[in-house]
Amino acid sequence: MAKERTIVSPVPFPETKPFWEAAAQGKLLLRHCTACGETYFYPRMICPFCFSDKTEWREAAGTGTIYSLSVTRRAEVPYAIAYVTLAEGPTMMTNIVDCDLDAIAIGQKVKLVFKPSEDGQAVPMFTPA
Numbered sequence: 001m002a003k004e005r006t007i008v009s010p011v012p013f014p015e016t017k018p019f020w021e022a023a024a025q026g027k028l029l030l031r032h033c034t035a036c037g038e039t040y041f042y043p044r045m046i047c048p049f050c051f052s053d054k055t056e057w058r059e060a061a062g063t064g065t066i067y068s069l070s071v072t073r074r075a076e077v078p079y080a081i082a083y084v085t086l087a088e089g090p091t092m093m094t095n096i097v098d099c100d101l102d103a104i105a106i107g108q109k110v111k112l113v114f115k116p117s118e119d120g121q122a123v124p125m126f127t128p129a
């Protein structure tokens with residue numbers, strides 16, 4: 001089996017604690033603004049579009065498309081960092097994992113997976129759908 005890359009543990013802040021708790025249960029949460037209707041990532045209490053505080057958590061479907069991609073091969077364990085545009089609209093920076101790094105491309109459909117960080121926190125990542 002290929003060596004797994006060490007994933008640095010995220011530091012949960014009060015604002016993102018529910019996000020990481022949901023991740024531990026295999027769910028990706030997004031923040032939705034009920035004032036303007038936008039859904040956004042990274043999660044924060046104040047809507048970045050209209051500055052309303054009328055925001056709530058919504059579970060993402062876990063599907064998306066690779067918007068941009070950067071493969072780092074000169075590392076102990078090569079890895080791919082990508083911006084993935086989620087089905088709900090927001091784009092998130094993430095890793096593309098469990099695949100041939102030479103076979104992934106911009107525009108490719110991906111789906112959500114979770115990988116444990118150093119301290120066991122599940123971190124949302126994506127793999128080809």
Ligand SMILES: [Zn+2]
Nearest residue numbers: 033036047050
């Ligand atoms: Zn808003």
